Amino acid sequence: MENEIFDVVQIGYGPVGQTMAALLGKAGHNVAVFERWPETFNLPRAATFDHEIMRIFQDIGFAEKLEEKLVPVRNYLWVNGNRDVLLRIPYGGVDISGWENGYLMYQPEVEQALDETVKSYPTVEVNQGWVAENFIELDDYVEVTLRKGVVHAPGQWAPTNETRTVRARYLIGADGANSFTRNKLGIQSDNLGFESDFLVVDILPNDPLILSHLPEAYQVCDPKRPTTVISRLGTQHIRFEFMLLPGETKEELLDDEKIKSLLREWISPEQGTLIRKAVYRFSSNIAQTWQKDNIFLIGDAAHVTPPFMGQGMCTGIRDAKNLAWKLDLVLRNEAEKSLLESYTVERYDHCKGLVQMAIQLGKIICISDEKEVEARDQAFLSGNVPPFPDMPILTKGILHNNLNHEISSPVGELSLQGFVKYQGNVGRFDDVVTQGWTIISPKTDPRSVLSDSQIAQLEQIGMSFVxxxxxxxxxxxxxxxxxxxDYFNKRGVEAVIVRPDFYNFAAVTSLADLSSVVDDLLFQLHIKNSETII
Structure with missing residues (x-):
């Protein structure tokens, strides 16, 4: 319907956009998604994601189905030019989110599962083969003009005469590093100082046994040619990344004979089929703001990170989860629109911290000066290097501050998901008990220390009491x-309040303090009084 106003129009349908659409669809909101390409991309780009992202996939509802196509990361080795081990990055085992610490994937399989999930929601329409040409911001909505296209050859999109105009209360740009949405808004991006060109090669081995003879995840810090090897790109494929050296051209590295020579150490031509080759510029950029009025940026439209921590797609999916729960409250008229201003506040610093960590790793990996290489190797081999950095936590936004106006552990950290039994069902907490806002206490039912008014307002936002x-x-x-x-005892707390994106809003050392913390939560969320909601 031409005059229909959607809750959200989204431009872009990669894995980040798919996650966003699924989260909003699950919440029952009317969403129209538009994507330039008529089909999901059938070749891999990202190679890995972590336990937090798997928990988000669990929230959407397809994690267990996807799990059989993933390979848990067990070892990530860094070696020097002599293949001496410089660093073993700890992986493996179930992390705090209730899933393996990290997974290796074949991205088309993940996108297919996401696509099926999104299209199962009746309130989400997915329009593939459409490109956004313009949008204008009006008082109560954003109006977007789009044009239908056709693909004459792989990667060649051509416009037709068919156009469509849609309106939405909010517009989300999930349209990649060259984001039309960001450019149209005139939002500038800051370059954080790392750029390097890499040849990316994906191989389908003829015999799966070949995989067992290659390192699972291997970073070769060789000044002659920094190289990444991932022999478990999902269950069947192998990924190689070769840094371009000074003076080399893109065309030179894409030559098949050159690729064969680069692969020779790892795999011979007759052992596998080349399914993809491309030269990418690994870079580091972050948009100065991710929101302008009713328009938001997520994923690569907001930030680009080097791949050395495997956090590019992960960071974008965190954007989607963060924005989705806030939009949900506002769209349901349960929170003031000002809640959405916390999106950039929360995500910017968290994202920037990850990008800077990836840059530091990239700089270590890509050293070419012989003296610097010798100093690096000696430092690692002697153990004279700092420990691998911890993942950043949330430090700003919708979080409870202590009396010193600071956050203290475990606030801003990811919450625990363990295995539980409840009413005859056994499994992970989110599946067996609840998802969304949750107050958890090992002492008693948290409602016992709250007023009827507080409980009513919390139930209004979907709070569960466990x-x-x-x-x-x-x-x-x-x-x-x-x-x-163990979790509560080690932290010395008697209750935690968990946000829908699985970060702790607050923790109290005594249940007697829970009531005042709940008041702070309701204030920070800009929750409307239940009596005033129409």
Whole structure:
């Protein structure tokens, strides 16, 4: 319908855009997605994602189905030119999110699963083969003009005479590093100082046994040619990344004979099929703001990170999860629009921290000066290097500050998801108990220390109240492996408030303090009084 106003129009449908559309569709909002290409991309780009992203996929509802196509990361080795081990980055095992620390994937399989999930929601329409040409901001909505296109050959999109104009309360630009949305808004990006060209080669081996003879994830810090090898790009494929050296051209590296010579150390031509070759510029950019009025940027439209931590797609999916729960409250008229201003506040610093970590790793990997290489190798081999940095946490935004106006652990950190038993069901907490806003206490039902008014307002935003216990009682959530008991005891807290994006809003050392913390939450969320909602 020409006059229909969607809740959200989204430009772009890569994995970040797919996640955003799925989250909004699950919440029941009317979403129209437009994507330039008529089909999801059938070749891999990203190679890995972490436990937090798997929990988000669990939230959407397809994590267990996807799991059989993934390979948990066990070892990530850095070696020098002599193949001496410089660094073993710890991977493997179940992390705080209830999933393996990291996974290797074949991206088309992930996108296919996301696509099927998005299209299962009746309130989401996906329009593939459309490009945005213009948008204008009006008082109560954004009006977007789009044009239909056709693909005459791979990668060659051509416009037709068919156009469409749609309106939405909010517009989301999930349209990649060359974002039309960002450029149209005139938002500038800051270059954080790292650029390097790499040849990316993906191989489908003829015999799966070849995979067992290659390192799982291998970073060759060789000044002669910094190289990345990932032998588990999903369950069947191999990824190689070769840095271009000074004086080399893109055309030179894309030559098949050159590629064969680069692969010779790892795999011979007759052992596999080349399915993709491309030269990418690994860069580091971050948009100065990710919101202008009712328009938002997510994913590569907002930031680009070097791949050395495998956090590019992950960072974009965190954007989607963060923005989705805030839009949900506003679209349901339960929170003031000003809540959305926390999106850039929260995501910018978190993202910038990850980009800077990736840059530092890239600079170590890509050293070419012989003296610097010798000093680097000696430092690593002697153990004279700082420990691998921790993942950044949230430090600003919708978080509870202590009396010193600071956040203290575990606030801003990812919350625990353990295995539990509840009302006869056994599994991960989010599947068995609840998702979304949650207050968890090992002491008692958190409602016992809250007023009726507080409980009503919290229920208005979908808050769940959970008593988790080490006793197998059908009326409480049974902590199967003692993870929650250990979590609360180590941190010295009696309750946590968990946000829908799985970050802790607050933690209290005494349940007696929970009531005042809840008041702070309702204030920060700009929750409308339930009596005033029409």
């Amino acid at each position: 008593h988790v216990s080490g006793e197998d009682n059908n009326n409480v959530v049974y902590d199967l492996h003692g993870k929650y008991e």
